[in-house]
Every structure is written in C-alpha cells, then in structure tokens.
Amino acid sequence: MQFENNAVSIQNLTKTFGDHTVLKELNFDIPKGKITTILGFSGAGKSTLLKHILGLTKPTSGSIHVLGNDLSKLDEVELRGFRQNFGMLFQYAALFDSLSALENVAFPLREFSKLSKEEITERSAQLLESVGIQKISHKNLPSELSGGMRKRVGLARALALSPDIILYDEPTTGLDPITTKMVNDLIVETHEKNSNREMTSIIISHDVKATLKISDFVAFLDRGNIIEYLPAKEFANSTNELVEQFINL
Numbered sequence: 505m506q507f508e509n510n511a512v513s514i515q516n517l518t519k520t521f522g523d524h525t526v527l528k529e530l531n532f533d534i535p536k537g538k539i540t541t542i543l544g545f546s547g548a549g550k551s552t553l554l555k556h557i558l559g560l561t562k563p564t565s566g567s568i569h570v571l572g573n574d575l576s577k578l579d580e581v582e583l584r585g586f587r588q589n590f591g592m593l594f595q596y597a598a599l600f601d602s603l604s605a606l607e608n609v610a611f612p613l614r615e616f617s618k619l620s621k622e623e624i625t626e627r628s629a630q631l632l633e634s635v636g637i638q639k640i641s642h643k644n645l646p647s648e649l650s651g652g653m654r655k656r657v658g659l660a661r662a663l664a665l666s667p668d669i670i671l672y673d674e675p676t677t678g679l680d681p682i683t684t685k686m687v688n689d690l691i692v693e694t695h696e697k698n699s700n701r702e703m704t705s706i707i708i709s710h711d712v713k714a715t716l717k718i719s720d721f722v723a724f725l726d727r728g729n730i731i732e733y734l735p736a737k738e739f740a741n742s743t744n745e746l747v748e749q750f751i752n753l
C-alpha cells in the first residue's frame with residue numbers, strides 16, 4: 505500500500521543469519537499517525553523486523569527509512585539519539601522491580617530530559633494519571649500492582665519522552681479477557697490523545713480479533729515476506745489462504 509506520509513519505509517530488506525534467510529526482499533511502508541498491526545505465525549520474522557526499524561539490527565541488504573532518517577547513515581551514537589523517537593511497551597511491561605511506579609516513569613526523564621527533579625516528579629505523576637493510575641498507587645512497587653496496572657505504568661513510561669512512534673510487542677498475550685479489553689482500549693485512547701502530534705502506533709500481535717477492531721491497517725508477515733496488507737476493515741475478507749487459516753485458528 506502507498507501512503508501520503510510514511511513513518512517507516514522499507515525497501516528490499518533482506519536479512520540472513522548464516523544460511524537462514526529470515527526477511528526476504530521485504531517492501532513495507534507504515535503510515536504516519538495511524539495504528540498499524542503486524543500479524544504472523546511464530547518465527548515469521550516479526551521481532552527481527554522490529555529490531556531493524558529500531559536500528560538494533562543491520563540489514564544484509566536493502567534500506568530502511570524511519571521518520572526521514574536513512575538508518576544506514578547513522579552511527580551508533582546517532583542511533584542512540586534516534587531511538588528516543590520510540591516508546592516501547594513490552595509483553596510483560598518489563599518494569600524495574602525495585603522502583604516504584606512513579607520512579608519507573610521518571611526513569612527515561614532522568615536519563616534523557618533536562619527537566620529538574622521537581623518537574624520530573626510532576627510530569628511522571630501526570631503521565632501515570634493520564635493512563636488511569638491514581639495517586640495512591642504511585643509509590644507502589646510493580647509487585648504490588650495488578651497485571652493491568654503494570655501495563656498502564658509501562659505505557660506511561662513509554663510515553664514519557666513524547667515518542668513519535670510507539671511500539672507494542674504482543675501487548676495482550678497472556679492477559680485475561682477483561683484486562684485484554686482494557687489494554688486494547690488504552691492503546692486506542694493513547695493513540696487518539698496523541699493524534700494532534702501525529703504519533704504512529706505499531707503493534708505486533710497474535711490477537712486477530714482485537715487487532716481488527718483497533719487498527720487502521722493490518723499486515724501479515726509470513727516467512728520473511730508481507731503477504732497481505734490491507735485496511736483493517738478489509739482484512740477479515742482476505743482471500744489469502746494462510747491469512748484465512750490464521751484468522752480462523
């Protein structure tokens with residue numbers, strides 16, 4: 505598919521590990537300001553693709569442009585700065601166990617912003633409240649929070665530096681149905697709250713049902729290739745055999 509504005513543009517990306525080709529002449533554009541989901545069976549290459557977008561892995565051949573940057577032109581120091589454009593929410597929230605909810609959110613601000621101590625505390629509290637974590641829980645450790653609350657804290661931390669792109673890696677895998685719905689609603693709500701600055705949301709998921717509801721576009725990655733890429737509303741009607749199989753699992 506072609507878009508007016510791309511957050512990510514990938515041309516002929518091939519990645520081989522030894523004699524194993526994981527991504528094969530992949531062409532893939534992700535539109536700016538939208539929610540795009542990448543689906544695919546285990547081992548399809550989703551995480552490998554994500555690592556290329558973050559500049560954590562170098563392609564064997566092909567090019568990757570993110571927010572206008574040609575990643576092959578950035579050195580390690582520039583890549584570190586470049587990654588500040590991203591917020592990541594990992595599968596298990598990946599919070600620091602020994603830091604409180606507030607300190608977890610404050611962490612990237614301490615590392616990367618020029619805000620004063622007081623400003624950091626204030627901004628962290630605001631971020632937590634914006635994802636529905638009340639003051640009473642700000643000093644709690646991750647172990648004292650429910651799974652859903654930990655996700656919210658992870659999201660607040662991912663949003664701390666106002667990223668241009670937010671990446672969700674399996675955001676609902678392993679969660680109960682109610683928490684799953686909460687996280688999906690939160691993804692949409694977060695996207696809408698940041699729509700004025702055209703934040704791009706990218707989701708990696710196995711959860712077809714939720715994905716079709718909350719995404720603008722859905723891509724299906726199979727053995728290193730995007731074999732289907734459609735507006736979410738049309739994806740359920742795909743006539744691709746593998747996609748049909750995946751949807752009906």
Ligand SMILES: Nc1ncnc2c1ncn2[C@@H]1O[C@H](COP(=O)(O)OP(=O)(O)OP(=O)(O)O)[C@@H](O)[C@H]1O
Pocket residue numbers: 521524526544545546547548549550551552553
């Ligand atoms: N650093 C590496 N060295 C060798 N092989 C790798 C490396 N990283 C990934 N692979 C291989 O690439 C293939 C795709 O892996 P990847 O983790 O990208 O899949 P995935 O779609 O994210 O799967 P899952 O849904 O299980 O997370 C796998 O066969 C994996 O073994």
Ligand SMILES: [Mg+2]
Pocket residue numbers: 550551552
């Ligand atoms: Mg993976």
